[in-house]
Amino acid sequence: MGLITPGLGLIFWSALGFLIVLFLLSKYAWKPILAALDEREKSIESALKSAEQARNEMANLKAENEKIVHEAKIERDEMLHRASETAKQIIEEARVKAQADAGKILENAKAAIETEKRAALEEMKVQVGMLSLEVAEKLLKKKFATDAAQQALVDELLKDVKMN
Amino acid sequence: MLRKFLSISLLLSVILLNVSFPVLAAGDGESKTGFILPHVMDNYEWHFATIGHTHVTLPLPVIVYSPDQGLEVFMSSQFHDHETHEISENVVVNGYYIDKTYKLKAADSSRVFYDFSITKNVAMMFIIMAVILFLMLSAAKHYRKSPGTAPKGIASFIEPIVVFVRDEIALPNIGHKKCLKFTPYLLTLFFFIWIGNLLGLFPEAANFTGNISLTFTLAIFTFIITNLNGNKDYWKHVFATPGVPAPLLLIIVPVEIIGLFTKPFALMVRLFVAITAGHIVILSFIALIFVFESYAVGVASTIMVVFINFIELLVATIQAYVFTLFSAMYIGLAVAEHEHHH
Numbered sequence: 001m002g003l004i005t006p007g008l009g010l011i012f013w014s015a016l017g018f019l020i021v022l023f024l025l026s027k028y029a030w031k032p033i034l035a036a037l038d039e040r041e042k043s044i045e046s047a048l049k050s051a052e053q054a055r056n057e058m059a060n061l062k063a064e065n066e067k068i069v070h071e072a073k074i075e076r077d078e079m080l081h082r083a084s085e086t087a088k089q090i091i092e093e094a095r096v097k098a099q100a101d102a103g104k105i106l107e108n109a110k111a112a113i114e115t116e117k118r119a120a121l122e123e124m125k126v127q128v129g130m131l132s133l134e135v136a137e138k139l140l141k142k143k144f145a146t147d148a149a150q151q152a153l154v155d156e157l158l159k160d161v162k163m164n
Numbered sequence: 165m166l167r168k169f170l171s172i173s174l175l176l177s178v179i180l181l182n183v184s185f186p187v188l189a190a191g192d193g194e195s196k197t198g199f200i201l202p203h204v205m206d207n208y209e210w211h212f213a214t215i216g217h218t219h220v221t222l223p224l225p226v227i228v229y230s231p232d233q234g235l236e237v238f239m240s241s242q243f244h245d246h247e248t249h250e251i252s253e254n255v256v257v258n259g260y261y262i263d264k265t266y267k268l269k270a271a272d273s274s275r276v277f278y279d280f281s282i283t284k285n286v287a288m289m290f291i292i293m294a295v296i297l298f299l300m301l302s303a304a305k306h307y308r309k310s311p312g313t314a315p316k317g318i319a320s321f322i323e324p325i326v327v328f329v330r331d332e333i334a335l336p337n338i339g340h341k342k343c344l345k346f347t348p349y350l351l352t353l354f355f356f357i358w359i360g361n362l363l364g365l366f367p368e369a370a371n372f373t374g375n376i377s378l379t380f381t382l383a384i385f386t387f388i389i390t391n392l393n394g395n396k397d398y399w400k401h402v403f404a405t406p407g408v409p410a411p412l413l414l415i416i417v418p419v420e421i422i423g424l425f426t427k428p429f430a431l432m433v434r435l436f437v438a439i440t441a442g443h444i445v446i447l448s449f450i451a452l453i454f455v456f457e458s459y460a461v462g463v464a465s466t467i468m469v470v471f472i473n474f475i476e477l478l479v480a481t482i483q484a485y486v487f488t489l490f491s492a493m494y495i496g497l498a499v500a501e502h503e504h505h506h
Contacts, residue, residue, distance in 0.1 A: 003201070003204065003205055003376070003440075004376055004436075005376065006376050006377040006380040006381075007206065007279070007377050008278060008279060008280075009227075009278070009279045009280045009281055009283065009286075010206060010283060010285055010286065010375065010377035010378065011377045011380060011381050012280055013280070013282070013286040013289060014285075014286075014289060014377060014378045014381045014382075015381045015384075015385075017286075017289045017290070017292075017293050018352070018356060018381065018382065018385065020293065021293050021296055021297065021352055021356060022348070022349065022352045024297060024301075025296070025297070025300050025348070025351070025352050025355075026348040026349075026352070028300075028301055028304055029300035029301055029303065029304040030300075030326075030347065030348040030351050030352075031348075032304045032307045032308050033300075033303065033304055033307050033319075033322070033323070033326055034326070034330070034344075034347065034348075035307075036307035036311050036312070037323070037326070037327065037330075039311065039312065040311075040312060043312065
């Protein structure tokens with residue numbers, strides 16, 4: 001058996017041995033191992049994919065939440081703003097109305113006072129007139145108590161008439 | 165630490181060599197290094213050691229088929245000389261004798277016979293087969309019993325290698341579509357060569373993967389698989405290389421045809437040379453001890469042998485990888501869907 005010349009017997013046995021190993025391993029080792037590896041790789045891949053998906057969903061949810069919170073904040077601010085504005089408006093309106101009312105009341109009061117004053121003045125005038133009349137009557141009664149006085153007056157009156 | 169030890173022993177060996185121990189050995193230089201070649205070559209019996217004059221050998225069956233005498237099976241120990249208890253070419257059994265180059269010959273040289281003996285290398289192959297089958301089948305058991313779980317035990321050792329062969333050798337060279345078909349072959353090839361190389365490194369193990377018959381057989385397998393699966397493009401490339409003017413084809417086609425055979429030839433020679441050379445280097449360092457018969461050389465040689473053994477571990481893996489890689493490349497070339505590059 002030379003060192004560099006292949007021998008028939010050894011070729012036969014090594015071919016047989018290799019084929020037996022190839023057959024047995026292909027059937028009972030490589031097939032299950034490769035199938036299991038493939039399956040595991042697939043399951044890892046799908047797990048990674050679903051994890052990625054979950055992460056994306058989480059991110060989406062978070063973004064959505066943030067958006068909602070943001071919108072809520074804006075809405076709240078708006079509401080507060082509007083409320084304060086409304087309050088201001090109401091106060092303003094009330095003030096204006098109160099002022100107007102107060103003015104009206106004052107005017108009415110003034111008018112009433114004026115009317116009363118006038119009535120009182122009329123009354124006073126009447127009273128003064130009556131008092132004057134009474135005073136005049138009394139004076140006249142006293143002045144013209146005598147017939148001479150009455151004659152004198154008549155004379156005087158007659159004198160005026162003549163002059164005219 | 166190791167370097168210090170190495171340098172001291174080297175220094176010692178130089179000094180002690182000059183002092184020169186008295187040479188006590190009997191016999192000439194030939195007998196001191198004579199064990200190297202028989203080790204790397206095949207034999208009809210498995211010789212482990214010689215203690216005094218007792219040979220520790222495992223006799224193996226000799227199986228011979230000849231048209232005239234039919235199938236004959238007998239033990240190689242029948243060829244032993246009665247005095248030396250070694251195989252001698254003077255002992256003739258059933259008309260056969262084993263010559264000095266460990267070759268079975270017929271006493272009548274005109275006879276035709278076929279030698280199918282379970283030689284040392286065949287016995288070694290059975291051990292390698294048993295180890296591979298045990299390893300792989302017990303690894304496969306894990307995947308059958310508990311699929312989908314992380315590998316444990318032998319499976320965790322095998323799995324990365326399987327994944328490596330599949331993803332780094334088969335897939336890039338053969339391509340996605342067809343690699344599944346050839347992965348079992350490449351895996352078997354890789355483990356057969358690798359385990360063979362590793363077991364061959366054991367002391368007194370046979371040099372199975374460094375045997376030209378084995379590398380020849382494996383190369384032939386790759387050759388057959390490559391050419392059986394060669395597609396139209398592959399054969400067109402060989403017999404009518406596209407883009408080459410007709411007169412040049414006269415030169416190119418023979419070159420391409422020779423190329424078909426040089427590929428497996430390179431596979432065969434590469435593995436044979438790498439493994440056999442490694443064995444010879446290790447054995448030569450050991451032989452140095454017997455040649456010089458000096459303790460210092462013994463220490464230095466042993467250190468070198470350990471060192472070379474580590475390299476051989478690397479070579480064992482690299483050669484298995486290279487053989488598988490090139491097989492995958494050749495198959496890949498044969499099944500490639502072209503993309504013409506010119």
